[in-house]
Amino acid sequence: MSDERYFSVVEPRPDAAVALRPVTQGRVRGGFWGARQRVNREVTIPLGGERVGGSGAFDNLRLAGRGAGGGHEHRGKVFADSDVYKWLEALAWERGRAGGDDLARSYEEASELVAAAQCDDGYLHTHTQLTGRARYSDLASSHELYCAGHLMQAAVAGRRATGDDTLLRVAARFADHLVKDLPPDALDGHPEVELGLAELYRETGVRSYLDLAARMVATRGRSLIQLKGHHGPGYRQDAVPVREATTVEGHAVRAMYLAAGATDVAAETPDPELLAALERQWRDMVATKTYLTGGLGSNWYGEAFGGHLELAPDTAYCETCAAIGSVQWSWRMLLATGAAEYADLMERTLHNAVLPGVSLGGDRFFYVNALRVRAGADPDDLRSPARGRQDWYGTACCPPNVMRLLSSLDHYLATQDTDGVQLHLYAPGTIRAGSVLLEVETDYPWSGRIEIVVRETPDRAWTLSARIPAWADTAEVSLAGAALSSGVGAAGSSGAGAAGVGDRPVEPGYHRIRRTWRPGDRVVLDLGIRPRLTAAVPRLDVARGQVAVERGPLVYCLEQADHPGAVIDDLCVAGADLRDGAPITGLPAEVVPVLARGRVHVHGEDDGGFPYRSAAPREPEHAGPADLTFVPYYAWANRGPGAMTVWAPMHEE
């Protein structure tokens, strides 16, 4: 193991105020996420290079690199540079994760293009350079600093993962320029540079980068950004200072990037008051603005969070990028606080809001991840899920964002502190934390059995903490085959006492085992994964009378492909006796469907007229039973477009 590089996507400085720190190295080997990473490497990232190139983003850099000034054509969106940077970040993490000379040439060529395009004073934004628009004259829309932030993240990835400093030099020069020349109140309409500056500080130790990020976080929320269109200042997170905000609002991706960057600032400066404000905002987001999938953003208009509990399933936006931003924010909150709730949301979001953004084959994408798509949904917009997955998008933020997340997923598995190691996400592979080496064996999330084998350990007591997800209603932990503890929450019956741990229930949160470990020690965690029904709280009006199916961390859905001839919205769940089904043709063999007894609504009254009638009789009639097949939501629309729903009416017999 000694020849492997150690790095992580977020690396707090030694003096940062964090409860947990990244492990030396997490490594996924195979299993659920390993399969996604293999496709990401073999299909998605190479395709990303082609598509980013086809959009003209490399040409923009080439033209700028030749010193072209104003009056030139810039291809693609004003933020086209950021597609290149996110793709480069994915390449960097991927090279660090699994090596690969095949990726090196692409990385180096693109990095050189970026370096050559940079202005002498460090500035870099091809749209501004080529069109000749004055720098920072339209920050509400120009995405100049947004692109800078992605450059910085890619640069840090390059340095950490491969030791390649090409981009880091570019990013540092740009950051130096910003520190020196950016007007004091300048804020980008799209947050992101805060994240980049904070990580560049972490990598370089140049404090002025952190100070600039902190200044931006402190300046925001005072309506200093120019308003455009109908949007108020909340759209750009400029209505309420971060320190005073009690919720998240506006454009969901912007909100997540800002919150993640602010969390970095809170950790590094340190600033406990700012952290407390972010905790408050995170909790409000989870309680009032998060879909069951972890998806964020109720409104196509402004790609935005709606208001409190505005969570309609069909008109949901749930942009893939917002989910990725949510993972980034929650990870930073987890590091700062050590609270399991952040890891719970990360797990939910990764499986059900990020992963749906890319097809199983890795070559088609979703921008919008609605929880219901009817036959008859409006497919007019390219982003409409009713159109099915698309090869690429004119605004191509999501695909390379998925690439960089999947290639850095290993970094999110576990953390360490002075007392031990904490496992947050379960995947087969290894966790190296200083002198501790753990090996994880599991078929999670299909199975709830997770074996954690201690391969290397110091000769002293330390604590192994394993997350018991909030969704787990039973859990058992045993050590070397003897039950350590079992049950969750109120169930709470303890298992047989086992070596090193007294009798106590296994409860959601972290199950902690402190002992002097020996190589070969084996902790077996059984989360008892089985299908379950979930309902929304009564205030969530749009899900009233309806249930969803979940299994472990996965949210399921009813998909048209499994119910030929049926109208998906006419199917209801007739009872709670769910069971695992056999593999489904057209989906990978490991995907476990969930079967349920159902009923089909008969629309005796539904003659195609005005869809509102006298409230009596209110109960729909039923036809004979229907067999319902639920598939994981992330896997939907891999058998062509069609109707789909996460929520289904519940009618017990």
Next chain:
Amino acid sequence: MSDERYFSVVEPRPDAAVALRPVTQGRVRGGFWGARQRVNREVTIPLGGERVGGSGAFDNLRLAGRGAGGGHEHRGKVFADSDVYKWLEALAWERGRAGGDDLARSYEEASELVAAAQCDDGYLHTHTQLTGRARYSDLASSHELYCAGHLMQAAVAGRRATGDDTLLRVAARFADHLVKDLPPDALDGHPEVELGLAELYRETGVRSYLDLAARMVATRGRSLIQLKGHHGPGYRQDAVPVREATTVEGHAVRAMYLAAGATDVAAETPDPELLAALERQWRDMVATKTYLTGGLGSNWYGEAFGGHLELAPDTAYCETCAAIGSVQWSWRMLLATGAAEYADLMERTLHNAVLPGVSLGGDRFFYVNALRVRAGADPDDLRSPARGRQDWYGTACCPPNVMRLLSSLDHYLATQDTDGVQLHLYAPGTIRAGSVLLEVETDYPWSGRIEIVVRETPDRAWTLSARIPAWADTAEVSLAGAALSSGVGAAGSSGAGAAGVGDRPVEPGYHRIRRTWRPGDRVVLDLGIRPRLTAAVPRLDVARGQVAVERGPLVYCLEQADHPGAVIDDLCVAGADLRDGAPITGLPAEVVPVLARGRVHVHGEDDGGFPYRSAAPREPEHAGPADLTFVPYYAWANRGPGAMTVWAPMHEE
């Protein structure tokens, strides 16, 4: 009566293929709509002149009138001219309706400004003229023809209502220019000119205006309009030819104006195949894309219809202009076909989707008419109903649209055909149809009793048709006090036989009485208005388990102002025993609230965490009873902003 002018907002030519024609004159005198018209005249229209002026729209015309060419500043939106035209149309109808020298000067001054701004060749669009952009070079966005259409409608109103030809000459010159010089495939991104051209044809008899409108309707739907932004061609109704479309799609206002204009073309050319296509689209709209209020447009993004049954209450857009467009379309379909369903939707839409767009005081407006606004709704956008009503809007299409509709409402009361007179909307006033003069006395919609008195009649048999709304579950008709008929539909018990009419049930649709009428004959219609509960069909997922309260044609809502201390979304309806309440402080004395027994949800499980839980136990707990007060939806937000919902959970005890 002989000195009153006769006119109508839509006047089919003698050879038009229509089932019904406007009456010679309908006239509202007092009552529910009379009060709204008085406020419109005394408050809204004068205020409209100030606000339109303040937006710079008159200045644009002045500057263009001085011959200013390219390179000048144009104030406001590209469609600012249309605000002037809609306001002028309101002034014209209002002068025709109720006279008024006070309005004449405003009308004449603004008309002169418009006339002076016109180019020598007839073209007129101040944004294009002042900025110097090439005519018709950006029709996807420029609204050049959209403005032309509103000019034509205003011009026709001026001629018909007051005999003033100033605008008609301008409009005709513009139309002549379009007939001669508009490129063959040119289509405006925003339909409206079709309506204007058709009515200008009707007023002038110049066939080429109708031919141009027909050409535009035939050309549309072939993706000839340039795409902009993410929107597909459906946004601008350019994806499917009108003749082939099976539903309405895209921007709801654009869709309604196009459909109304296409209906005019179908009636005048005549074109039964086109009319059949429009009937199909209208039925699909009613069955799958219409809110209970009659509101249209589920999606803020693109101000658009969503897909099939995408009708979330909280994120509803329901633009006031879309409702007005719906009334315009339904009226034209009613004239073309004579079918009561069109009048039913008009009534619903007028009361519950148009009227909410203006405050009771006439000086504040809603652009967006959502069916649910929570405490915690996102107020970032000026249009958000969570902000309450606004003085005006940057895009000020809605307020002057309400003005012109209210000032022309008299035209929509009744129609005539060779066999008699049809009453569609009920308001106190008079109906003149040739030699027939009817007087209507009613307190509708507060009371369901409507008295129709024959004041003048020819000495021959003719048929008086009175609409029995689809919502009426009981209805009785009597003549000179003797029951003619009673009951509705299945209830169907006939009343005592009465003069001139045999025993037959009163059913939804038109109740027709044919006889030789005598002056003084009096038909009394009793629609038996009482509060009722309404539910959605099961497929409409977002309203599952919920009910709405209606009373006569009015949709009601729960408003925060009547439930201090309660969270509106926690209230549920506990039974079907609704009753009329006493007048409410802060609302006009005639407004009848509806009282219901309710319950308050207790959120034992709702600790502010993730709002999704195990599906068992699914039933919310209840606290003691709560008294619910429902108020008419159109009257909400007249006591300040606050939470509101049309749908409430139903939990019978």
